[in-house]
Amino acid sequence: MRYAMAIDTRKCVGCSDCVVACQTENHVPFGFCRDWVTETVDGSYPNVELEIRSERCNHCENAPCVRCCPTGASHFVEGGIVLVTRNKCIGCGACIQSCPYDSRYSHPDGYVDKCTFCNHIVSKGGKPACVSVCPTKCMYFGNLDDPNSEVSNALKNRKHKVLAPEAGTNPQIYYLI
Amino acid sequence: MKTRRDFIKISALGLGAATLAGSNLKWVWGSNTGGPVTESASAIPRLSRYPTYCEVCFWKCAGWIYLDEEGKIQKVTGNDQDPHCNGRLCPRGTGGVGLYHDKDRLKTPLIRIEKNGKQTYREASWDEALDLVAGKMKEIGNKYGAESIALFNHGSSGSYFGHLLKAYGSTNITAPSYAQCRGPREVGFELTFGSGLGSPEPTDIRDTRCLVLIGSHIGENMHNGQVQEMSDAIDRGATIITVDPRFSTAASKSKFWLPIKPSTDMALLLAWIHVLIYEDLFNKEYVEKNTIGFEQLKLHVEKLTPEWAYGITTIKPHIIRETARAMANASPAVIVHPGRHVTWYGDDTQRSRAIAILNALLGSWGRRGGFFFKESLSIPDYPHPPFPEPAWSWKETHAGKFPLAKLSVSNALVDASIPETGKEHIIRGWIVSGTNLPMTMPQKDQLLKAIQSLEFLVVVDTMPMEITGFADVVLPECTFFERYDELRESPGREPYLGLRMPAAEPLYDSKPAWWIAKKIGERLGLGEYFNYDDLKEVIEWQLGQLGTSLVEMQEVGVKKFERKSGSLYMTENQPKEFNTNSGKIELYSSELAELGFDPMPVYTPHPEPPQGFYRLIYGRAPMHTFSRTANNPNLVDLMKENAVWIHPNVADIWGLKKDQYVWLKNQDGVVSHFPVKVRLTERIRWDSVYMVHGFGHRDKKLRLAYGRGANDSDLITNVMMDPLMGGTGMRGNFVTILTEDPEKEDKS
Numbered sequence: 001m002r003y004a005m006a007i008d009t010r011k012c013v014g015c016s017d018c019v020v021a022c023q024t025e026n027h028v029p030f031g032f033c034r035d036w037v038t039e040t041v042d043g044s045y046p047n048v049e050l051e052i053r054s055e056r057c058n059h060c061e062n063a064p065c066v067r068c069c070p071t072g073a074s075h076f077v078e079g080g081i082v083l084v085t086r087n088k089c090i091g092c093g094a095c096i097q098s099c100p101y102d103s104r105y106s107h108p109d110g111y112v113d114k115c116t117f118c119n120h121i122v123s124k125g126g127k128p129a130c131v132s133v134c135p136t137k138c139m140y141f142g143n144l145d146d147p148n149s150e151v152s153n154a155l156k157n158r159k160h161k162v163l164a165p166e167a168g169t170n171p172q173i174y175y176l177i
Numbered sequence: 178m179k180t181r182r183d184f185i186k187i188s189a190l191g192l193g194a195a196t197l198a199g200s201n202l203k204w205v206w207g208s209n210t211g212g213p214v215t216e217s218a219s220a221i222p223r224l225s226r227y228p229t230y231c232e233v234c235f236w237k238c239a240g241w242i243y244l245d246e247e248g249k250i251q252k253v254t255g256n257d258q259d260p261h262c263n264g265r266l267c268p269r270g271t272g273g274v275g276l277y278h279d280k281d282r283l284k285t286p287l288i289r290i291e292k293n294g295k296q297t298y299r300e301a302s303w304d305e306a307l308d309l310v311a312g313k314m315k316e317i318g319n320k321y322g323a324e325s326i327a328l329f330n331h332g333s334s335g336s337y338f339g340h341l342l343k344a345y346g347s348t349n350i351t352a353p354s355y356a357q358c359r360g361p362r363e364v365g366f367e368l369t370f371g372s373g374l375g376s377p378e379p380t381d382i383r384d385t386r387c388l389v390l391i392g393s394h395i396g397e398n399m400h401n402g403q404v405q406e407m408s409d410a411i412d413r414g415a416t417i418i419t420v421d422p423r424f425s426t427a428a429s430k431s432k433f434w435l436p437i438k439p440s441t442d443m444a445l446l447l448a449w450i451h452v453l454i455y456e457d458l459f460n461k462e463y464v465e466k467n468t469i470g471f472e473q474l475k476l477h478v479e480k481l482t483p484e485w486a487y488g489i490t491t492i493k494p495h496i497i498r499e500t501a502r503a504m505a506n507a508s509p510a511v512i513v514h515p516g517r518h519v520t521w522y523g524d525d526t527q528r529s530r531a532i533a534i535l536n537a538l539l540g541s542w543g544r545r546g547g548f549f550f551k552e553s554l555s556i557p558d559y560p561h562p563p564f565p566e567p568a569w570s571w572k573e574t575h576a577g578k579f580p581l582a583k584l585s586v587s588n589a590l591v592d593a594s595i596p597e598t599g600k601e602h603i604i605r606g607w608i609v610s611g612t613n614l615p616m617t618m619p620q621k622d623q624l625l626k627a628i629q630s631l632e633f634l635v636v637v638d639t640m641p642m643e644i645t646g647f648a649d650v651v652l653p654e655c656t657f658f659e660r661y662d663e664l665r666e667s668p669g670r671e672p673y674l675g676l677r678m679p680a681a682e683p684l685y686d687s688k689p690a691w692w693i694a695k696k697i698g699e700r701l702g703l704g705e706y707f708n709y710d711d712l713k714e715v716i717e718w719q720l721g722q723l724g725t726s727l728v729e730m731q732e733v734g735v736k737k738f739e740r741k742s743g744s745l746y747m748t749e750n751q752p753k754e755f756n757t758n759s760g761k762i763e764l765y766s767s768e769l770a771e772l773g774f775d776p777m778p779v780y781t782p783h784p785e786p787p788q789g790f791y792r793l794i795y796g797r798a799p800m801h802t803f804s805r806t807a808n809n810p811n812l813v814d815l816m817k818e819n820a821v822w823i824h825p826n827v828a829d830i831w832g833l834k835k836d837q838y839v840w841l842k843n844q845d846g847v848v849s850h851f852p853v854k855v856r857l858t859e860r861i862r863w864d865s866v867y868m869v870h871g872f873g874h875r876d877k878k879l880r881l882a883y884g885r886g887a888n889d890s891d892l893i894t895n896v897m898m899d900p901l902m903g904g905t906g907m908r909g910n911f912v913t914i915l916t917e918d919p920e921k922e923d924k925s
Contacts, residue, residue, distance in 0.1 A: 011408045016800050020815055030811075132264075133254070133255075134265060135404050
């Protein structure tokens with residue numbers, strides 16, 4: 001089993017619903033976020049291109065944050081989801097430094113927090129809050145090992161890319177372009 | 178300056194801090210007024226989730242409110258069965274919980290008093306506040322007639338006060354959503370097809386093959402169902418054509434983006450009509466069968482070629498032709514979208530007519546992938562005595578102008594509130610519910626003059642907004658999480674009914690609007706118009722009439738009803754009768770000709786920015802609704818201020834840096850109250866600047882929103898009136914950039 005997410009940049013309008021749905025679902029304190037939206041503008045008026053991306057932890061197969069964690073708080077669970085065990089985390093921030101995606105933050109309560117792919121929902125067969133809420137239905141989530149899963153189908157039919165492939169982390173968030 | 182009605186910053190008063198404890202979360206209607214306490218109204222049933230429909234914007238998506246283990250409101254999700262949202266709320270709906278939790282909410286009734294020569298508010302009991310409101314209404318009614326009281330409203334709560342006013346004898350009821358927003362397109366489509374669009378619009382985006390957006394920024398305006406359907410259309414490979422001086426989000430999803438010179442849309446529309454007719458691309462069968470005036474239209478646009486339009490719009494002729502052909506290829510599954518906020522240049526009804534005419538030529542009205550015929554459900558009126566006939570109505574305030582206005586023009590009611598000699602019909606008192614007029618209405622001077630002239634102003638709202646600072650009495654309404662409201666009747670492909678019920682008791686000393694209106698009504702001797710103890714009884718009765726029940730609706734939240742009005746689209750064999758003078762789609766409008774207006778749309782050049790000035794364009798962000806969400810903590814976390822979009826070449830001229838704060842000054846010398854951040858971007862033309870509407874709040878009580886960004890409404894002092902229906906064209910304002918605060922002295 002290998003959980004992954006594919007996000008269609010042709011459909012995303014950058015509304016940030018994924019961000020606020022994550023915040024309310026996961027009680028993320030104000031001023032912090034586990035996912036966020038970026039916009040890249042290329043070209044000059046009127047030959048302009050815009051790519052909008054909803055970004056989050058890439059749940060990398062080769063995750064530097066897990067490797068560098070001195071206490072084992074950062075770890076993999078079923079499906080390759082990377083989690084942080086709060087009471088094992090000492091808040092040293094090594095993982096924050098190691099992440100090429102800047103996807104982790106120091107929670108005011110003293111531990112490091114990040115996207116969990118909504119493991120508490122996914123482990124019961126549901127979908128992450130960001131995927132469920134997205135008005136444009138631009139996010140596909142599921143098991144890459146299942147060739148018929150939503151995410152496998154999305155990747156089969158469309159050109160796609162990952163962020164910072166040069167980091168060699170084998171990230172599991174794919175952007176359909 | 179000493180004025181009759183000083184703007185009071187509610188913040189300075191330290192009000193309401195103790196009222197939460199005082200209320201003890203005991204929710205008993207009437208407990209504060211000493212009225213009868215009804216058993217049925219005193220408890221909220223314990224449910225696993227509570228049905229609601231969202232009140233953060235007018236789209237009113239149905240959803241479910243969830244509580245946490247302690248019984249506190251935790252989150253809202255969409256209702257899967259609701260066609261407004263299909264189970265997916267937008268960011269504002271998802272973050273709507275912030276409205277409930279907002280610590281700056283209005284907490285207790287407030288009454289304006291004068292203390293040591295200074296105007297201020299003091300806390301009051303509901304009894305005292307309502308007595309005062311009813312007393313003032315009686316006084317004005319006795320002195321000038323009930324007609325002299327007007328209601329300005331937006332959203333669900335307004336209807337209770339509308340009912341109250343009608344019972345009292347006034348039909349002077351208005352909403353800025355008409356003359357400041359979608360009025361012109363309603364009139365333009367009515368003149369052409371005999372039917373307006375309403376909300377939600379009957380655009381069949383889901384099945385369209387070509388979607389044309391003219392200044393309509395779907396995706397940035399988060400009209401949920403439409404955003405979802407546009408996404409479906411992208412999946413299905415529909416061609417999107419976006420006309421916008423700004424590279425909007427929708428433009429970035431489009432096959433064709435036409436970066437038009439602002440204010441010249443009419444020329445493009447006429448050139449498109451020219452191409453469709455003279456390249457023989459229009460839907461001949463449809464036009465022949467259903468329309469009238471084709472030959473006149475053909476002659477009218479004969480010389481309005483793409484080459485003619487090029488010099489006006491800056492859009493190259495071959496692009497105008499290519500896009501017209503793309504529309505024709507998709508016909509009839511094509512939508513030239515009517516837009517929503519269309520009060521731009523004062524000829525907006527005529528521009529909407531041109532859009533309607535294009536749709537008629539493409540045969541898209543009443544066709545799959547074009548516009549469907551929507552159906553609504555008729556909810557029976559809870560029995561009440563007939564309303565008295567007022568001696569005069571809002572129509573008289575138009576003073577013979579705006580012959581095609583079907584609803585009251587808000588700015589005309591504002592004008593009617595300024596007593597001047599010779600004016601026959603004068604408004605003396607306002608009830609304002611759910612609309613923050615100082616940030617909604619253009620021409621602030623006129624608005625303030627009206628406010629200062631009023632004998633009484635009562636504001637009902639959940640939040641301290643700019644308008645509440647001018648009120649004589651402020652009445653705190655509870656949020657939609659804490660109240661029943663009228664059933665949501667939504668016209669669409671099928672009619673749907675939606676239920677809103679309370680998931681929690683009202684925080685502080687806030688009350689539902691229906692209760693407030695009823696209590697005022699009773700004090701005015703109009704109790705028989707409010708013949709119930711709890712709105713729940715009304716809803717139960719109505720649901721019974723419609724063949725369902727409160728128990729069923731609590732389970733399902735929304736309920737679909739079967740269509741009764743026939744097919745969703747026009748059928749081949751059934752000739753369609755249109756509700757126009759001729760019974761046909763009017764390419765040439767006999768009604769306009771009779772009234773002495775252009776029977777077919779004409780291009781008129783509009784003023785252009787003077788040297789050193791840029792056209793002010795404004796719009797929406799997906800995470801905020803107008804100015805009303807600017808203090809919602811969840812949504813502030815997504816976007817806390819607006820920025821002014823400036824092209825890098827323009828920034829070079831002014832020496833501006835990214836993220837620098839500047840002030841904007843308009844053509845009349847009005848300067849933005851607060852500085853606004855510069856966003857350097859290639860997504861905007863060099864003759865225009867852009868900002869999101871709804872920021873730059875001045876009320877310090879809005880602790881998160883105060884002083885964040887600039888308020889575009891302040892800078893809209895020039896209004897181009899639509900002579901047909903009174904719409905306020907607001908895109909004729911030009912700003913220049915100031916890098917230093919022009920008035921360093923203290924501003925209030």
